[in-house]
Amino acid sequence: MSLSKKRYVYVVVDDYSRFTWVFFLAHKEEAFDYFVKFSNRVENEKGLKISRIRSDHGREFENAKFDELCIEKEYKQEFSAPRTPQQNGVVERKNRTLQELARTMLHEFAVPKFLWAEAVNTACHVVNRACIRSKLKKTPFELWVGRTPNISYFRVFGSKCFVLDESPKVTKFDAKSLTGIFVGYSNTSKAYRVYLPTSRVVIESINVKFNENANEKTEEGNSIVGIQDVATTQEIEFQPKDELPPVIIEEPLNRVDDNLIGGENHEENTIDTTQDETPHDEHQPMPQPVHEPLEVLREVSSHPLSNVIGDPREGVRTRSGLNQMVGHCAFVSQLEPKSFKEANVDPNWIVAMQEELNQFERNQVWELVSLPSGKQVIGTKWVYRNKLDELGNVVRNKARLVAQGFKQQEGIDFEETFAPVARLESIRMLLAYASNKGFTLFQMDVKSAFLNGWIDEEVYVQQPPGFVDHFNPDHVFKLHKALYGLKQAPRAWYGRLCTFLLDNGFIRGKMDTTLFTKKRDDHLLLVQIYVDDIIFGSTNATLAQEFSTLMSSEFEMSMMGELNFFLGLQIKQLQDGIFISQTKYAKELIKKFGVEDSKSLDTPMGKSANIDADEKGKPMDITLYRGIIGSLLYLTASRPDIMYAVCLCARYQANPKESHHKAVKRILRYVKGTQNLGLWYGKQTELDLVGYTDADFAGDRMDRKSTSGTCQFLGGSLVSWSSRKQTSVALSTAEAEYVAAGSCCTQLLWMMQTLRDYELEFQKVPISCDNTSAILISKNPVLHSRTKHIEIRHHFIRDHVEKGDVELVHVDTKEQIADIFTKPLPTQQHLELRFKLGMLELKD
Template identity: 60%
Template sequence: MIGDIHQRVTRSSVNSLAFFSHSAYVASFEPRDVSHALSDTNWVNAMHEELENFERNHVWDLVEPPPNCRPIGTKWVFKNKQGEDGMVVRNKARLTFAPVARLEAIRILLDFAASKGFKLQQMDVKSAFLNGFIEEEVYVRQPPGFESASFPDRVYKLRKALYGLKQAPRAWYARLKSFLLKSGFVMGSVDKTLFLLSRGGDTLIVQIYVDDIIFGGSSHALVSSFAEQMSREFKMSLMGELQFFLGLQIKQGLEGTFVHQAKYTRDILKKFNMGDSKPMTTPMSTNTALDADEDGEAVDQKEFRGMIGSLLYLTATRPDIQFAVCLCARYQASPRTSHRQALKRIFRYLKFTPELGLWYSSGSSLSLRGFSDADHAGCRIDRKSTSGTCQLLGTSLVSWSSRKQASVALSTSEVEYVAAASCCSQLLWMKATLSDFGLRFGRIPLLVDSTSAISVAKNPVLHSRTKHIDVRFHFLRDHYEKGDIDLIYVVSANQLADIFTKPLEFDAFTRLRGRHIIIVIGGIVKGLYLVTFSHEA
C-alpha cells in the first residue's frame, strides 16, 4: 500500500513538475550512531524508507550463509539534506562515489542554458546506487536495529549494488547510461556525464552528478516527457527549477543566471569564528611574501587544513580568492602563524564581499577565448613560477586556474610560454566539450601579454633556443600551426589572468574582479562589467 501511495504521488508530481512530496516532519539533528537514530521517530521513518527502497528494487534476499561466508558488515550513515535557506528538508543517507561532472562542465551548461533562454530543472534519484546490477556474489549482514526476529543468523545476498561497495558507482552509472542511450540520447564525446537528445528542431540536455540530475531544453514538452520517463524507470524526487546544487545558489532570470555561495560563505565565517572580524578590501596584501617560516610559531594543522578545504570549495564561484587560497595551501604540511594570518585575511575579505558570484548573461554570444599570465620565480622557497589562466564563453567566465609550475624557468618568456600551453590545453578540452552542444569554433583567441612568448610559438627561428623546455609544452606551437588557436598580444592592463598570479593593489584588483564576477544586493544586479577585446587590443 505504501508503494502504491508513492507511485500515485510520483505520477502526480511528474505531471505538474512540482516538488515530490516527502514527510511533513524531519529531524533537525544528525544522529551520533544507530542507537541515537532509533530514539527519534523521524530517523526511524527515514531508515524504514531506505529499507523499503531495498525491497522495491529487489536489492537482496535473506538467505542462510554459505560455508566459509564472510559477510560484509552494514552501517547506517545519517545525513540531513538542506535547502537553499539552510532548513532541513529531508533526513537521508548520503550517497558517495560515482562518476561526476567537472565543475567547469556545470558552469558551461549554466552559461549555455542562459544564452539559449531555457530554464534548467533538477531531479534527485532516490537510493541511486540500489539501481545498479552487480555480477559478483556478495553477502552482507542484516542492518543494525532491523534484524529479522525469525532468522537473526541469516545474511543478505545482494542482487544489486549497495552503498560503500566498490562496484556501486560503476553499476549505477552503467544502468543509467544504458537507459539513456536506449532512450535515444547521445553521450558527450569528452564529458561522459553529459547526455543530449535531439528531436526535430528541439534539444534536451542532461548533466549527471552522482544521484543529482540537471536537465533542460528548448521544448517544454520534451522536458516533461523526460521527467515522466525517468520517474517510470527510477524512483525520483522532482525538485523543480534548479536553485540549489552542490552548495551553489543559482538564480535563473530573463536577463541571465547568477551563481553564488553567499550562504556557504556566511557558514564558514561562523564556523571559524570570523563572523565579527574586521573586513578587508583585498584577499592578500601586495606586501605579503610567504615562505616556510621555520622559526615561526606552529599552529593547529587540523584547523589550518580545515580552513583551506573550506576556502577551496568556495573557489567554485569565487575566482577572486583563487590565487590567495592556493598560495596558502602550499604550507599545509607545517603551517605557522604567518600562514594563518594570511589565511585569516582571506576570511576578512569574504566578510567584506559575502555575496559576490558569477553572472551568465542571456545576451552572451558564446564565443570562446582564453587568457594566460605568469609570475616569474614568485615562490620564495623553490623559485618556481605561478601560472594563471582563465577561459571565457562569450562574456562569462567558466574556467580558471592558479597553479605553481612544475619546474624552475630560466626566463619570463619561458614561464609565459608554459602558462599559455596550460591555457591552450583547457581551451581544447572546452572546444571538444562545446562541440557536443552544437557549437563550432575556428581559431580560438588566446591572449598573452608577452610578445616574446608569442614569438617562441610562432617563429621557427627561435626553436633552437627552447630545447630545454619540456617537450609537453611545445604542443602549443603545434596547435597554433594547425590553426586551433590564435596567439594574440594583449596589454597587461587588460590581462584578465593577472588576478590569478600574484597579489594586486586595490584598484587593479577590483578592476579585474569586476570583469569576472558581480555582486547582487536585494536582488538587483550591481557592478556588472562586460568587456570585449579586439585582436589589436
C-alpha cells in the same frame, strides 16, 4: 519530537474546577491561534465569559495580537512578576502532577519514551476524572461537566493488549489479532488507543482484549532511549460572569515531545473542551472500528513556569527545576544522529529508516538466505544525513543503510570500481549555455540510486541494525543490486543509468561521459549527471518534460523543480541571466572560523605580502590550517577572486606557521566583507570561447618558480579558471608566459571537444597574452639560446596553433584579466579585474 511531529505542550487549567486541557504545538507561535479557538468554544458551550488571563512575559502571550484580543473581548490580562514562579501556583502544580504521572506510566512497563504524549494525555484524562478537589469534594470533571464520571473503562497504561485485525487482507488462517500496547483513550470516539510496535503506529479500536497482569517489558523498551519528560503548561481559570472569580490563563510553554504532557487531547484544527471528558462517561460499550488515529495532543515551547499570578502562599517548584529538566530534552530531527541508538529515539528518523528499507523492497535489492559455507559476510551500518535547501533549512531526514565496503576483497567481492562524475567546469558551461539560449534548467535526483545498479559478484551482507528478522536472526542478505558503501556501487549505478539513456535515444558525450544529449529538429536536450543528481534543460520545454516523465517511469525520482542549489552552489535563474554564489557557505565559514567580529578587508592578500615557508616561525595546528584551506578551496567554485591567495597558502599545508594562519585569516576577513559576491552569467549575442593567460615570473621566493594563471569565458561568462605553480624554473618572462599559455590551451581544447556535444564548433580560439615574445615562440619554431632548453611538452601549444585550433593574441597588461590569478594586486586593480571576471553582488 512526538510521533505527530509536535514539539511543545500548551496546558490550560480552569481556576475554579481545575479541569485541564492540553494542546500540542509544532511552534510556539501557534499558541495564540489555539487560545482564540479554545476561548470561543468554551464561552459558547458554557455560556461563561473569561474574565482574566494570567501568564508570564513570554512573547507568545505578551504581544500585539494578545493585547488586541483582550481589548476586543474585555479580558483582563495579568502577568506574574519576573522570577517569581510562586505566583504561578495552579499551573505549576498541575504541570508537575502530569509530568510525574506520565513518567511513572512510561517507566512501569518500559513504554518507548517517544510515546510520552500518549502518557501525558492519559494522565490528564485520569486526573480530570479521578482526583478529588479537596475544598469542593468533587472531581474536576464533575465540577466542569456537572455529573459524576464513569471510570469503569479505565485500563492500565502500557499493558499488553490484543486488537482485532479488521484488515480486508486477513485470510482464514491468519492471526485474527494484533499485539499492541495500551496507551490511552480516544478523544473523538469511544475507543482505546493502542500502539503497535511492529508497524510503529497508534490506532484506535473498541475491539481490544487486555492482559493487565503481564508485567513484561515492551519489545522496544530496552532499545529505544527516548525523550524525557519536560513539562510546559498554560493555565486558564474560567469563571461565570458576576459569580466566580476572574479567569486566569497561565501559559508557560516548555519544550517536549508530542505526547509528553497530557490533558484533554485536542485535534489541531478543533479545540474541544468537552470531547475528551464525555466519550467514556456514558454507560455504553467501548467503541468502534480501527481507523487512523487523530493527533489530538498539542505541544508547547520552553519558557519559565512563572507566568501566572496565583496565591503566593502556595508552595511551587522553583525556576531551578527547569534547569534540571533541560538535561532531559531530546534530539529533534534537525540534528543528525551519530548512531542507531540515537536515531531510534526520534520517530522522524525511524520513519526515514523504514522508508530506506521499503526502497530496498521495491527495488528487489536482496533476499534473505543462510550464509553459504566459506562465504564472507559484510557488515552494515546506518548513516543519517539531513537534506538541506539552498538556505540551509532541513527539508528531509535521510537514513542510508551502507555496507562496510572496506571489508571487500578485490577480485572476490568486486572487480572494477571507476565511475565518472561531472566536473564543476561542465556544470558552469551548461549554466552559461542555458543563460545564453534563454532556457530554464531543472534538477532531480534518483532516490536511493545505487540500489538500481545490478552487480555480478556474489556478495552477502548482515541484516540492518534494529531490523533483524526474528524468525531468522542468523540469516544474511544476498545482494542482487548494489548497496551504498560497496566499492562497485557507483560504477553499477552509472552503468544502469547509462544503458537506460542510450536505449532511449540519448547520445553520450565523447569527452564528458556524464553529459547526455538528445536532438529533435533544431532543439537540443542536455542532461548532466553527478552520481544521482541530474541537471537537465532544453531549448524546447516539451523535451524537458518528456525526459522527466521518462526517468519517472524507470526510477523513483525526487523532483526538485527548477535548479536552485547544486553541489553547494546557490543558483538563481532570472529573466536576463543566471547568478551563481555560495553566500550561505561563506557565512558558515565566517562563523566556523571565528571572524564574525573581525574587520572586513578589501583584498584577500596585501600587495606587499611575502609568504614563504617561514621555517623559523611558530608552528600552528596543522588540522585547523588544512581545514581552513579545504573550506576556502571549496569556496573557489564560485569565487575566482580568492583563487590565487588560497592556492598560495595551500602550498604550506605540510608545515604551517602562524604567519600562514594570519594569511588565511585575512582571506576569511575579505570573504566576510564580500560574502554576497557571485558570478553573473548574462545573455550575450555571441556564444564565443575566449581564454586569458598570464604568469608571475619567479614569484616563489623559495624555489623561484613562476605561477601560471588562466581563465576561460564562454559567451562572456567565466566558466573555468586556475592558478598553479609551474613545475620547472623558467629562465625568462617569455618562457614563463609560454608555459602558462600551454596550460590555458589544454583547458580550451577540452572545452572545445566537450562543446561539440552542444553542437558548437570553434576554430582559432583566441588566447589573450600580454607577452609578445611568448606569442612569437608559439608561431615560430625557432631554436636559439633562450628557447632551445624548453621542455618538449611545453611546445604542445605550438602544434595547435599550427592546426588552427587556437591562436595567441596580444592584450595590454592593464586588460589582462588572468593577472588576478598570479599575484596579489592593489585594491583598485583587484576590484577592476574582479568586475571583469563577471563578479557582482545581486540585490534582492
